[in-house]
Amino acid sequence: MSTGLPMTVTDPALPARVRIHEVGPRDGLQNEKTAVPTGVKAEFVRRLAAAGLSTVEATSFVHPKWVPQLADAEELFPLVNGLPVRLPVLVPNERGLDRALALGAREVAVFASATESFARANLNRTVDEALAMFEPVVIRAVEAGLKVRGYLSMCFGDPWEGAVPVERTVRVTKALADMGCDELSLGDTIGVATPGHVQALLTALNGAGVPTSRLAVHFHDTYGQALSNTLAALRHGVTTVDASAGGLGGCPYAKSATGNLATEDLVWMLDGLGIETGVDLAALTATSVWMAEQLGRPSPSRTVRALSHKES
Amino acid sequence: MSTGLPMTVTDPALPARVRIHEVGPRDGLQNEKTAVPTGVKAEFVRRLAAAGLSTVEATSFVHPKWVPQLADAEELFPLVNGLPVRLPVLVPNERGLDRALALGAREVAVFASATESFARANLNRTVDEALAMFEPVVIRAVEAGLKVRGYLSMCFGDPWEGAVPVERTVRVTKALADMGCDELSLGDTIGVATPGHVQALLTALNGAGVPTSRLAVHFHDTYGQALSNTLAALRHGVTTVDASAGGLGGCPYAKSATGNLATEDLVWMLDGLGIETGVDLAALTATSVWMAEQLGRPSPSRTVRALSHKES
Numbered sequence: 102m103s104t105g106l107p108m109t110v111t112d113p114a115l116p117a118r119v120r121i122h123e124v125g126p127r128d129g130l131q132n133e134k135t136a137v138p139t140g141v142k143a144e145f146v147r148r149l150a151a152a153g154l155s156t157v158e159a160t161s162f163v164h165p166k167w168v169p170q171l172a173d174a175e176e177l178f179p180l181v182n183g184l185p186v187r188l189p190v191l192v193p194n195e196r197g198l199d200r201a202l203a204l205g206a207r208e209v210a211v212f213a214s215a216t217e218s219f220a221r222a223n224l225n226r227t228v229d230e231a232l233a234m235f236e237p238v239v240i241r242a243v244e245a246g247l248k249v250r251g252y253l254s255m256c257f258g259d260p261w262e263g264a265v266p267v268e269r270t271v272r273v274t275k276a277l278a279d280m281g282c283d284e285l286s287l288g289d290t291i292g293v294a295t296p297g298h299v300q301a302l303l304t305a306l307n308g309a310g311v312p313t314s315r316l317a318v319h320f321h322d323t324y325g326q327a328l329s330n331t332l333a334a335l336r337h338g339v340t341t342v343d344a345s346a347g348g349l350g351g352c353p354y355a356k357s358a359t360g361n362l363a364t365e366d367l368v369w370m371l372d373g374l375g376i377e378t379g380v381d382l383a384a385l386t387a388t389s390v391w392m393a394e395q396l397g398r399p400s401p402s403r404t405v406r407a408l409s410h411k412e413s
Numbered sequence: 414m415s416t417g418l419p420m421t422v423t424d425p426a427l428p429a430r431v432r433i434h435e436v437g438p439r440d441g442l443q444n445e446k447t448a449v450p451t452g453v454k455a456e457f458v459r460r461l462a463a464a465g466l467s468t469v470e471a472t473s474f475v476h477p478k479w480v481p482q483l484a485d486a487e488e489l490f491p492l493v494n495g496l497p498v499r500l501p502v503l504v505p506n507e508r509g510l511d512r513a514l515a516l517g518a519r520e521v522a523v524f525a526s527a528t529e530s531f532a533r534a535n536l537n538r539t540v541d542e543a544l545a546m547f548e549p550v551v552i553r554a555v556e557a558g559l560k561v562r563g564y565l566s567m568c569f570g571d572p573w574e575g576a577v578p579v580e581r582t583v584r585v586t587k588a589l590a591d592m593g594c595d596e597l598s599l600g601d602t603i604g605v606a607t608p609g610h611v612q613a614l615l616t617a618l619n620g621a622g623v624p625t626s627r628l629a630v631h632f633h634d635t636y637g638q639a640l641s642n643t644l645a646a647l648r649h650g651v652t653t654v655d656a657s658a659g660g661l662g663g664c665p666y667a668k669s670a671t672g673n674l675a676t677e678d679l680v681w682m683l684d685g686l687g688i689e690t691g692v693d694l695a696a697l698t699a700t701s702v703w704m705a706e707q708l709g710r711p712s713p714s715r716t717v718r719a720l721s722h723k724e725s
């Protein structure tokens with residue numbers, strides 16, 4: 102193919118710059134059936150950083166019994182900790198925070214649910230019990246000078262409960278914000294959201310006192326909606342977008358919840374819109390092709406497939 | 414999964430109703446390696462109509478030497494012609510128009526290119542030679558009282574030429590409009606467009622005297638951009654969107670140009686936005702699952718996969 106694609110045509114209603122929060126090494130690899138070798142994970146993080154991703158969620162300090170795929174967090178983190186990028190790690194509880202602090206992590210994330218059903222399935226707690234569990238984690242992390250991100254899952258729909266009312270998501274998001282999370286990532290864990298719903302939730306959050314500058318969006322491509330929902334969020338002023346290199350990952354507990362938004366599909370759109378990300382799409386695609394080889398199956402990202410097919 | 418998904422949240426900036434121009438039987442099946450039996454094609458059209466699609470492009474009266482997959486147009490068209498839906502057919506030239514008229518077709522479409530490279534590859538003509546070939550087709554069809562659609566391919570990018578300047582696409586679109594085509598379908602044949610480019614082209618066409626009401630969009634999902642580009646077009650006021658049931662089809666002459674926008678992925682978004690289409694998503698998905706069985710491979714539509722996976 103000739104160069105110059107995508108052609109860049111800006112839209113003044115959209116942000117000039119977006120920060121991509123890359124979740125592939127954590128959210129992607131935690132769903133692999135067999136654990137990826139620690140050295141491969143470290144190389145994955147290194148290549149993502151080299152491709153220009155400024156934030157790479159590296160791993161999770163969760164109990165190995167629950168996510169054996171990430172049981173090597175203690176070995177992995179020191180291998181990547183010197184990289185000149187932000188390296189948040191997931192911490193499910195105080196024990197996880199202790200492990201992260203001991204290794205010098207400077208950013209952590211907690212993972213809450215907007216719905217009772219998923220809180221029960223994922224954490225075996227009610228939503229409020231889960232929030233109570235996160236409170237000392239967030240408070241101690243903030244006291245230690247760490248940045249803290251709060252993930253909200255099932256913000257739009259839930260596999261057991263169906264459509265999730267906007268007010269319910271607002272309540273849990275606000276609780277995490279008030280607790281001290283400086284960034285809230287709104288997850289469409291089962292990929293059912295559409296652009297009007299996205300706008301409505303963002304507007305309601307603003308109305309509840311959570312400014313757009315503290316909000317990130319985390320869309321799944323289960324129904325092919327991730328990128329149009331992202332566009333709606335950008336139009337609302339959101340400038341932090343979660344994505345997973347090569348489209349790795351999904352949600353192990355939610356049936357049919359496959360397909361994080363692929364970082365490459367996102368970067369193609371942002372490049373076309375002239376929105377700066379700092380990411381080199383060719384280097385990122387090469388990284389996902391390499392990772393797909395490690396995993397032994399092709400990337401589900403359409404952009405990765407199109408660009409790598411062209412080279413062959 | 415529970416009912417009530419996607420949750421409906423409207424956006425007053427978007428149209429209240431969209432007409433989906435279903436291209437699966439023609440644009441989808443013309444790319445199949447082996448021809449689908451005529452009876453299966455007829456049943457496909459019938460099921461699409463029963464699922465609520467009001468416009469189903471049925472076949473192409475192209476020379477069988479070029480598209481052997483659709484060599485049965487004479488047999489197929491009478492089998493579906495009584496259905497209470499619009500049934501446009503593609504006609505590449507006057508001979509094709511004669512064949513369509515002889516069978517009582519009431520809507521036809523011609524297929525032009527915005528770029529010289531693709532006009533040469535697809536039609537073995539320059540862009541202007543192709544327009545000259547279409548002119549008597551369009552004039553005679555209009556005189557016969559037919560609706561005429563003009564397809565424009567490579568409106569955003571071309572596999573040989575790269576990015577396509579907006580003015581070039583405007584010139585060819587305007588020529589087809591002036592010739593008498595009442596609808597112009599803007600094709601992103603290799604799937605490279607992004608939302609700003611879409612807005613820029615639509616705005617430029619309006620400036621050249623082609624109103625949005627005469628424009629349709631035809632996006633491909635090669636880079637995962639089809640639905641976000643559709644959203645941008647809806648925001649501009651476009652109310653006719655081309656899509657292919659199950660995501661069938663692509664372009665046989667353009668490398669890596671796979672993936673028409675899947676009608677199901679489009680309907681999921683439009684349902685969520687409360688935009689009326691008349692389509693029953695469950696019936697449409699069942700149709701694509703059935704068609705995938707006929708073709709012996711799974712649908713690439715993410716919505717079809719998610720909904721059919723859930724039922725199993």
